[in-house]
Amino acid sequence: MEMLTLCAVISAFVALGSSIPLQQRKKAPHKLLLVSFDGFRWDYDQDVDTPNLDNLSKDGVKAKYMTPAFVTITSPCHFTLLSGRYIENHGVIHNMYFNVSTWQKESYLRTQGISSWWDNGTLPIWITAQRQGLKTGSLFFPGGNATYRGETVNIKKVEKTGHSYSNETEWAENVETVMKWFTEQDLDFVALYFGEPDSTGHKHGPDSQQRKDMVQQVDRMVGHIRNRVQHYGLNSSLNIIITSDHGMATVHKGSDEIVLRNIKNFSLSDLQFHLLDYGPTGLIVPKEGRLEKVYQALNGSHPQLNVYKKDDAPNRLHYGNNARITPLVLYGNSGYVIHSYMKYQFNNGEHGFDNEDMDMKTIFRATGPSFKQGLIVEPFESVNVYALMCELLGITPEIHDGDLEVTKNMLLTHNQDNVVTAKPRGWIPFLSIIRTIL
Incomplete structure (x- = not known):
């Protein structure tokens, strides 16, 4: 009788397990916030007091500078951050959608909503993370308003035409929104975008007092982000990467333009x-x-x-x-x-120049439970940030052009120990039943 019962139990669990394939399931060890301050040149903190960025570097990692992808403009460079692919490989080759046959050209903000421009077979980290069981968000981040193979970011906020990127009050409101996404919506990854100091650098030039003032506003926001992280009790569970897409150069004016x-x-x-x-x-x-x-x-x-x-x-x-x-x-x-x-x-300031030009280099800062403290690392290419983010989230990356070896020295430990193999549901109770019967 006991043997018949055991056989029946085994048959039932075999039938149950047969419909649930063995697979690897990744668990994100910590949440991750990716912050981009558009057009923040690598040396903007050298002629302005930036106590909050300085403190972040003491508490985490600072790269001497980061080399963006070419062409050094906003959407292409941000999609390299999100995908780990060079621009020729991910296909978002310009800020503007265009059609060579019809001469159609669309503005930056309109292009944000044209999914066919973004969805070229390369998945951004949002979609990859979601496919592996995580929840993600985008606030104003380039690419966040598109659909990829029928999928969109779980939660997003998109700016409207004519949006002002310099409103510090709105910046604080957006930070609050992101903190609530992490805590109330339990998101694992959020990409947060600020359109400064790029706009100010374009209008007034990278050497202007207005740009210096805007860098101080950026620094205040970095401090505000860290204060809100502490307020929401996320210090031990949230990694933060602060970076940018490109730098800024002074525009030459003269008869030889x-x-x-x-x-x-x-x-x-x-x-x-x-x-x-x-x-x-x-x-x-x-x-x-x-x-x-x-x-x-x-x-x-x-x-x-x-x-x-x-x-x-x-x-x-x-x-x-x-x-x-x-x-x-x-x-x-x-x-x-x-x-x-x-x-x-x-414009008095511009970008889009050769990415070997030092004026096009940008920043990389990181802090959180996964990062070493007080570490300054050698320059690296932005194409390597994607692999680092996948490692932090514990997810398997898509095909990419970067290498985790470039950035792994920033980390206290690797997340390989967080990878677990999922067993069919019912497997553990099944073992318990067998022990009971036997």
């Missing part, structure tokens, strides 16, 4: 499509049969202008091997923006 219309043997009528007058970069599609003519006219035409065919793009830029990248790519040397017909742009 790059104006394509003034270049000998070049005509805008030879173009099928162009995306120009957007800082120091330009994307050009010549009309059928005119590629070589346009290239020869532009190449070497101005000492501060770089021109290459996409197939000849320098490998170090990782900005050539993608169908969206146009046959000709242009970018100016540091400080030189590219104008088409005439000067449409009058």
